[in-house]
Amino acid sequence: MDGVVKMCIAIPGKVIEVDYPFAIVDFKGTKRKVRVDLLESLKEGDWVLVHVGIAIQKVDEEEAKKTVELLEQIGLG
């Protein structure tokens, strides 16, 4: 990973297996073990944002849909 670490970027991935404080997260087919102890009651199938080896927030699919709807109203209308 030399030189390609982006400091403020966080990558979304899907939780495959939880074993606190770690979880296996799938990033488009690449699986990595990451720390998840900043998030409570994480379960298999949740989407998380991972930044420098730690999950910093869950990604809310319902909210993602709402943003698409908002775009549909303003941007695609």
Add this chain to the structure above:
Amino acid sequence: MLKLKDRKRAIKNLSEELKRLMRGEENITIMHLCGTHEDTVTKYNLRSLLPENLRIVPGPGCPVCITPDEDLQKAFHLLEREKIVLTTFGDMARVPFEGKSFFYYKSKGYDVRIVYSVFDAIEIAKSNDKPVVFFAIGFETTMPSTALAVLDEIENFYVLSAHRFFIPAMEHLLSFDDVRIDGFICPGHVSTIVGVKAYEHIKVPQVIAGFEPEDVLLALCMLVKAIKNEDIVLMNEYTRAVKYEGNVRAQEVMDEVFGRDDWEWRGLGIVRNSGAPLKRKYEDFDALKVFEDCFRDFEPKEDRRKKACRCGDILRGVATPLECPLFMKACTPKNPIGACMVSFEGTCNIWAKYWR
């Protein structure tokens, strides 16, 4: 998020909406605060889609870039004098001071290791007898991971903190006379940690936005409407990842480990309460305390090679890379002089990447 066909249509319609909203209006300048936003803006050439009287300028949203040379010199000073393993992120390792970087030291036989995460540094410490120092940079997004690593209490693991709290810098930016800011696009990933609530006291229109081109254009539409109506709003477009409260657990560990101090930023000068030193109760893991003797004779210097470098002005949003005499001449991604050309989130590096 959107299908390509829908995205194209969204971008086209949003840019038309912006042109309509801005017709006959005074100039508006929006500052965004994240390298990833600049990447989106430049990659999709969004500036070319904006009306002439609407500008989007990058601010100090790149942790590597705003880390002042003094912090870097401290790390070099320590590396030269103590038998340590120095760990840091890849971007940081390429920033030069007087032509020397962490990679330079590595090539001279010093034990410098690039890590993807602070937890890699912890693993190195567990399998090593030497002191392992993590040169820690980054904003609220990154700080909780360093805090957790400190709380692991590994005996030979130390932090040289160059972490900085981002929110104080936004207030600081508004205090400059030469920086015009009509609204902010708030940094998406910092916001996942600090939450919407962290911005409530800042008195300009703000939108917390995601990183797709349609996210950025939608945020601009929201801001322009608010500015026209003279509404000091705080809106969250990035609801899929940013909650009002943010990540409370992350805030707790961050506040447990780090204090607050007035620290310098490249380009911004001293920013009140922005520095994140380790609290006294964790001084056993604070490289500045543990190696105190070594820093007694530390004197920061100026790098004469950076005299013409305009990194500072670019971070404040008063100059573009094209106004720097070094850009793509003496300073290139291969041979960078300024930090903004080194980091993948630096404005100069991003402009160079999409340079035609």
